[in-house]
Amino acid sequence: MTKSSISPASPFSSTAPIGEEHARLTIDLQALADNWRLMARKSGKARTAAVLKADAYGTGLEPAARTFYGAGARDFFVASPAEGVALRPLVPDARIFVLSGMWPGSERLFFDYDLVPVLASQGQLAVFMAAISERGDHPCALQVDTGMNRLGLSVPDAIALAHDPARPASFSPVLILSHLACGDEPMHPMNRMQLDRFRAAIKAFEGVEASLANSAGVFLGEEFHFDLTRPGISLYGGAAVNDEPNPMKPVVTAEARILQVRDARIGESVSYGAAAVLTRDSRIAVAAIGYADGYLRSLSGAGVPLRQTGISGASGYLHGRAVPLIGRVTMDLTHFDVTDLPEGAVRAGDFIELFGPNMPIEKVAKAGGTIDYVLLTSLGPRYRRDYVDANR
Numbered sequence: 001m002t003k004s005s006i007s008p009a010s011p012f013s014s015t016a017p018i019g020e021e022h023a024r025l026t027i028d029l030q031a032l033a034d035n036w037r038l039m040a041r042k043s044g045k046a047r048t049a050a051v052l053k054a055d056a057y058g059t060g061l062e063p064a065a066r067t068f069y070g071a072g073a074r075d076f077f078v079a080s081p082a083e084g085v086a087l088r089p090l091v092p093d094a095r096i097f098v099l100s101g102m103w104p105g106s107e108r109l110f111f112d113y114d115l116v117p118v119l120a121s122q123g124q125l126a127v128f129m130a131a132i133s134e135r136g137d138h139p140c141a142l143q144v145d146t147g148m149n150r151l152g153l154s155v156p157d158a159i160a161l162a163h164d165p166a167r168p169a170s171f172s173p174v175l176i177l178s179h180l181a182c183g184d185e186p187m188h189p190m191n192r193m194q195l196d197r198f199r200a201a202i203k204a205f206e207g208v209e210a211s212l213a214n215s216a217g218v219f220l221g222e223e224f225h226f227d228l229t230r231p232g233i234s235l236y237g238g239a240a241v242n243d244e245p246n247p248m249k250p251v252v253t254a255e256a257r258i259l260q261v262r263d264a265r266i267g268e269s270v271s272y273g274a275a276a277v278l279t280r281d282s283r284i285a286v287a288a289i290g291y292a293d294g295y296l297r298s299l300s301g302a303g304v305p306l307r308q309t310g311i312s313g314a315s316g317y318l319h320g321r322a323v324p325l326i327g328r329v330t331m332d333l334t335h336f337d338v339t340d341l342p343e344g345a346v347r348a349g350d351f352i353e354l355f356g357p358n359m360p361i362e363k364v365a366k367a368g369g370t371i372d373y374v375l376l377t378s379l380g381p382r383y384r385r386d387y388v389d390a391n392r
């Protein structure tokens with residue numbers, strides 16, 4: 001059906017975009033490039049990497065990698081060897097660090113695809129030593145745990161390794177890194193403590209590059225930058241630091257089609273559990289989006305445990321204003337209260353913005369008791385993905 005074939009009697013708005021998709025993502029590669037450049041400026045003298053794990057935080061590995069590379073990035077971080085293998089042809093001459101390190105059985109991938117394992121335990125060190133004695137020299141990085149208790153050698157173990165006379169001469173990491181637990185809270189004492197521990201560890205590895213800062217760490221200031229910064233969420237438009245204005249450009253706009261607009265009466269209920277009871281005669285838009293699309297059930301306007309703590313549900317953005325989510329988010333459908341929009345303004349076929357330039361993603365995440373990282377990495381396969389090109 002073409003746009004012009006819609007008759008005036010159609011229930012669908014003649015101005016609504018016509019297409020088969022029910023939900024779409026618009027990914028602004030220009031904003032992605034600008035965000036990398038901003039993080040590079042904020043990183044001062046340090047080089048700036050790009051973290052591309054989890055399909056580039058849901059934005060798509062290939063377009064994101066090409067965009068960062070085009071902007072000047074030459075250091076990339078992924079979570080797994082498989083992600084590194086997928087990334088290698090996109091950035092042929094760049095350095096790719098694999099944060100989960102080397103695992104028995106995966107050695108070949110690191111050599112064949114020139115991936116740098118970030119070794120994080122004595123066991124992984126042993127796997128790596130065996131691999132280089134068999135296959136020849138290969139770069140590696142070393143992760144030191146400075147307080148998060150996630151991955152990494154303890155600081156004393158790292159120092160002991162540096163001074164170990166039995167350490168093979170061929171073992172020389174190209175990078176020592178650690179990860180901040182509380183970078184999003186600038187005043188948290190953990191930041192200073194981790195900084196001090198990290199300094200103690202890298203002192204033992206003279207001449208080796210060091211990296212501590214994720215996105216939030218970049219904002220903590222110069223002493224956290226060292227030689228290489230590792231921003232992820234900021235590049236994708238997320239808010240790295242809590243309770244501060246977010247300087248990044250929004251990258252992802254998520255929208256869903258409104259399938260129906262319904263009139264409902266005071267006292268009636270909406271969605272599963274009859275959890276939302278109308279306190280006025282209402283107009284309700286039913287959008288084709290649900291928790292199967294990563295539009296989480298915790299974003300619901302009523303009927304989920306979070307709502308008993310007093311946080312209101314998420315809102316969408318439609319025809320110039322925020323409209324609240326009403327009732328429970330379901331697998332494929334979500335209700336929005338559009339009563340406050342002028343009558344006739346909302347039509348079946350319209351798209352509602354779930355998050356994007358008019359509805360900040362961190363605000364939506366907060367309403368769902370979660371963080372923007374979760375919303376981005378949960379985007380399901382049902383969206384149409386449109387990329388706005390950086391070179392336009």
Ligand SMILES: *Cc1c(COP(=O)(O)O)cnc(C)c1O
Nearest residue numbers: 051179214215216230231232233
């Ligand atoms: C994910 C990750 C990053 C990026 O963190 P953001 O908070 O998204 O900037 C950096 N370093 C490590 C080790 C990570 O796991």
